[in-house]
Amino acid sequence: xxxxxxxxxxxxxxxxxxxxxxxxxxxxxxxxxxxxxxxxxxxxxxxxxxxxxxxxxxxxxxxxxxxxxxxxxxxxxxxxxxxxxxxxxxxxxxxxxxxxxxxxxxxxxxxxxxx
Amino acid sequence: xxxxxxxxxxxxxxxxxxxxxxxxxxxxxxxxxxxxxxxxxxxxxxxxxxxxxxxxxxxxxxxxxxxxxxxxxxxxxxxxxxxxxxxxxxxxxxxxxxxxxxxxxxxxxxxxxx
Numbered sequence: 001x002x003x004x005x006x007x008x009x010x011x012x013x014x015x016x017x018x019x020x021x022x023x024x025x026x027x028x029x030x031x032x033x034x035x036x037x038x039x040x041x042x043x044x045x046x047x048x049x050x051x052x053x054x055x056x057x058x059x060x061x062x063x064x065x066x067x068x069x070x071x072x073x074x075x076x077x078x079x080x081x082x083x084x085x086x087x088x089x090x091x092x093x094x095x096x097x098x099x100x101x102x103x104x105x106x107x108x109x110x111x112x113x114x115x
Numbered sequence: 116x117x118x119x120x121x122x123x124x125x126x127x128x129x130x131x132x133x134x135x136x137x138x139x140x141x142x143x144x145x146x147x148x149x150x151x152x153x154x155x156x157x158x159x160x161x162x163x164x165x166x167x168x169x170x171x172x173x174x175x176x177x178x179x180x181x182x183x184x185x186x187x188x189x190x191x192x193x194x195x196x197x198x199x200x201x202x203x204x205x206x207x208x209x210x211x212x213x214x215x216x217x218x219x220x221x222x223x224x225x226x227x228x229x
Contacts, residue, residue: 006158032215034216042221042222043205043219043220043221043222044159044205044219046216046217046218049216059216090158090159092158092159094215101147101164101166101209101215102215103149103161103164104149104161104215104217105161106151106158106159106160107158108157108158109156109157109158111156
């Protein structure tokens with residue numbers, strides 16, 4: 001069966017520090033991968049998605065970047081964190097292809113607090 | 116552009132009572148629709164999905180949802196709520212443009228009174 005792992009679960013970082021959040025998927029090949037941010041009391045905002053290695057689409061301009069160095073690895077990064085980067089970050093995967101009828105499956109998230 | 120509206124931010128029901136969470140979508144064609152549930156501090160779990168066919172779909176944990184094209188709705192229901200159902204519920208629709216991208220509603224927080 002497929003599983004998705006995100007780490008760390010919780011992170012406290014000072015303003016201006018770098019960020020690296022990692023997400024890996026097991027049990028499937030060539031998945032679509034996604035990064036979301038969920039601000040307190042709000043819905044989910046899609047940040048990035050990827051349909052293959054090295055293929056990253058950014059949904060909103062921001063202080064963050066994403067990379068996919070391996071088929072089942074998705075990394076969210078920042079060179080200098082801002083206070084506004086605080087939030088709950090979720091990684092998700094879906095099976096490749098289809099016509100939009102592949103559900104997304106989510107990791108347990110990373111709670112990021114910026115001080 | 117596709118959008119999803121969940122008009123109820125908070126809902127409180129008594130344990131054992133029935134539940135209906137509302138979801139309205141804006142989409143030109145037949146949408147692909149999903150309901151997810153999120154417990155505090157956790158990721159999202161898929162409850163059910165609608166792609167085509169029977170407009171009443173069954174999901175996990177005793178939930179069901181009915182697709183009504185005439186009302187552009189996809190409401191989530193459960194006949195008898197359990198205290199463990201307290202969580203946040205999100206409706207989502209697939210965006211066009213590839214990548215199986217979803218757009219989510221802002222969520223409905225469900226509180227269950229014992």
